[in-house]
Amino acid sequence: MEKQLDESRFEQRLQLWALRIPRELASAVTRLLRSGYLFDMPRVKPVVEDPESDKNRLVVLSEKIQSADLSDIEEKVYDSLKQLCNIDVVPYSLTLGYSYWSAGHVAHLNIPDDLLPYKDVIAKVIYDKNYPRIQTVANKVGSITNEFRVPQFEILAGKSDMVTEVKQYGATFKLDYGLVYWNSRLEHEHIRLVSLFKKGDVICDMFAGIGPFSIPAAQKGCIVYANDLNPDSVHYLRTNAQINKVDDYIFTYNMDARVFMQNLLEVPCSGNKSESHVAAANYSSEDINPTNESSTSNENHSDVRESCQKDINGSSMMSTTTKRRQETSNGGGAYCQEDANHTKKRNNKRVKGSGPPPIKPWEHFDHVVMNLPASALQFLDCFSGLVQKKYWTGSLPWIHCYCFIRSSESEELILSEAQNKLNAKIAEPIFHRVRDVAPNKAMFCLSFRLPSECLKGESEDHIQSVDC
Numbered sequence: 142m143e144k145q146l147d148e149s150r151f152e153q154r155l156q157l158w159a160l161r162i163p164r165e166l167a168s169a170v171t172r173l174l175r176s177g178y179l180f181d182m183p184r185v186k187p188v189v190e191d192p193e194s195d196k197n198r199l200v201v202l203s204e205k206i207q208s209a210d211l212s213d214i215e216e217k218v219y220d221s222l223k224q225l226c227n228i229d230v231v232p233y234s235l236t237l238g239y240s241y242w243s244a245g246h247v248a249h250l251n252i253p254d255d256l257l258p259y260k261d262v263i264a265k266v267i268y269d270k271n272y273p274r275i276q277t278v279a280n281k282v283g284s285i286t287n288e289f290r291v292p293q294f295e296i297l298a299g300k301s302d303m304v305t306e307v308k309q310y311g312a313t314f315k316l317d318y319g320l321v322y323w324n325s326r327l328e329h330e331h332i333r334l335v336s337l338f339k340k341g342d343v344i345c346d347m348f349a350g351i352g353p354f355s356i357p358a359a360q361k362g363c364i365v366y367a368n369d370l371n372p373d374s375v376h377y378l379r380t381n382a383q384i385n386k387v388d389d390y391i392f393t394y395n396m397d398a399r400v401f402m403q404n405l406l407e408v409p410c411s412g413n414k415s416e417s418h419v420a421a422a423n424y425s426s427e428d429i430n431p432t433n434e435s436s437t438s439n440e441n442h443s444d445v446r447e448s449c450q451k452d453i454n455g456s457s458m459m460s461t462t463t464k465r466r467q468e469t470s471n472g473g474g475a476y477c478q479e480d481a482n483h484t485k486k487r488n489n490k491r492v493k494g495s496g497p498p499p500i501k502p503w504e505h506f507d508h509v510v511m512n513l514p515a516s517a518l519q520f521l522d523c524f525s526g527l528v529q530k531k532y533w534t535g536s537l538p539w540i541h542c543y544c545f546i547r548s549s550e551s552e553e554l555i556l557s558e559a560q561n562k563l564n565a566k567i568a569e570p571i572f573h574r575v576r577d578v579a580p581n582k583a584m585f586c587l588s589f590r591l592p593s594e595c596l597k598g599e600s601e602d603h604i605q606s607v608d609c
C-alpha cells in the first residue's frame with residue numbers, strides 16, 4: 142500500500158474551447174452564452190485572464206461544445222455572438238486537482254484495514270475541516286456483492302441522510318448513496334463515451350443507474366432508452382431527467398437488461414396495437430424535434446471509430462465534426478413497455494412541435510451502453526438474432542461493453558469471450574482502458590459495431606416469419 146498520498150492521481154485534465162474576447166465585452170458575452178454554453182462546474186470561473194494580453198479575457202465554453210466551429214451553438218445565439226465580437230476560438234485545457242473533488246455533502250471513504258482503528262479520528266478531522274460543505278462522512282464496508290452494485294456504508298460522522306446532489310459536466314444528479322450505484326471516478330469515462338454520440342442519435346443504456354450516460358446524451362439531443370434493474374436507480378434516473386429538463390428525451394425502464402433489449406426490438410404487429418403501443422402513439426409524424434434536426438444513421442459511424450481511435454492514440458477525446466442532419470424517421474410510435482407513469486406524464490405534457498421525433502428502435506438505434514463491467518459480457522448473447530434485417534435501416538449499432546481485465550488475462554481472451562457470446566466475429570474491436578481498479582485489474586470499454594451475422598434473417602438459418 143502507498144504510504145504517501147499521491148494527489149496527482151485525482152487530477153482530471155479537460156480539453157475545452159474558449160472564446161477570446163475584449164475584456165469589456167465579458168459581461169455581454171457571458172449573458173448571451175448563459176443558456177448552457179458556458180463551462181459550468183461548481184467553484185470554477187468561466188471567465189479567466191488571457192495569458193497573451195490583459196486587454197482580453199477567455200470565456201471558457203461548456204464541454205458540450207465539441208468543435209472549434211461552434212456548430213453546437215444554436216444559430217440564433219451564434220449570430221448574436223458574431224454581432225457582438227470577432228469569433229476567436231482557442232483551445233483551453235483545465236486541470237481539476239485533488240482539492241477540487243467531492244461528492245455532494247457526502248465524503249465517501251474506503252479506509253484500508255490497517256487504518257480502521259483510527260476511523261473515528263479520520264472521520265472527525267474530515268468532518269470538522271470541511272463542514273458545512275461535507276455533512277456526512279461514510280466508510281464503505283465490505284465488498285459489493287449485491288446485483289445492484291450498491292456498497293454498504295457505515296456513517297462515521299455527521300447526519301445519516303445519504304441523499305445528495307452531485308454535478309458532472311454541467312448536469313445535476315440527485316441520488317441516495319445508500320440505495321443506488323454511484324462512482325464519481327467514472328466522470329471522465331461518461332463524458333468520453335457521450336462525446337462519441339451525435340445529436341439525434343438513438344441510445345440504449347442497458348444498465349443506466351441514475352443516468353450519468355443517459356442524461357448528458359439527452360442534453361446533447363440524443364433520444365435515450367434507459368433501463369436499470371434497481372427500482373431506486375430508476376426513480377433517481379427519472380428525477381434527474383426532470384431536474385436536467387431532458388425528460389422528453391429519455392424513456393425509462395425497470396427490468397432485466399436482456400428483457401429490456403428484447404422488448405425494445407420487438408416489432409409491433411400491424412393493425413393490432415398493444416397497450417404500450419397505443420400509449421406511445423401520441424407521437425405523430427407531425428411531431429418534430431425542437432431544432433428540426435436528427436441524425437441519419439450512416440454518417441455517424443466513421444466519426445465514432447475516428448474518435449475512439451484518436452482517444453486510443455491519446456490525441457483527442459472529442460469528435461471533430463458536428464453535421465447538420467435530416468430526420469430519418471416518419472411517423473409511427475415508440476413501441477415498448479414504457480414506464481406507465483412516464484408515459485402518462487409525457488402524454489399530458491406533449492405538445493406539437495416539441496420533443497424528439499418518433500422513433501422505431503427495431504428499425505434503427507445508434508449506440509448501446511453496457512456498463513456492468515463484472516458481467517456485461519455475459520449479456521452479449523442477447524444481440525444474436527435480436528435485430529431483424531428486414532426492418533433495419535442504416536448502419537449497424539455500436540456496442541460499448543464494459544469489462545474488467547486482470548493482468549493474467551489478455552484483450553484477445555476477452556474478445557474471444559465476446560465473440561462466443563455473440564456467436565459472430567467482431568471486426569475491428571476497440572479496447573479503451575478506463576481506469577485501474579486494483580493493482581492487477583483494470584476496467585476497459587470494448588467498442589465494436591454489431592456484426593451483421595447477428596442479424597435475424599442474415600442467413601437462411603436465421604430466417605423466421607415475423608408476421609403476427
Ligand SMILES: C[S@@+](CC[C@H](N)C(=O)[O-])C[C@H]1O[C@@H](n2cnc3c(N)ncnc32)[C@H](O)[C@@H]1O
Nearest residue numbers: 288289322348349350369370371397398512513
Ligand atoms: C456499474 S453500475 C453502472 C451504472 C451507470 N451506468 C453508471 O455508469 O454509473 C451497473 C448498474 O446495472 C444495474 N443492473 C445490475 N444487473 C442488472 C440487470 N440484470 N439488468 C439491468 N440492470 C442491471 C445495477 O442496478 C447498476 O445500477
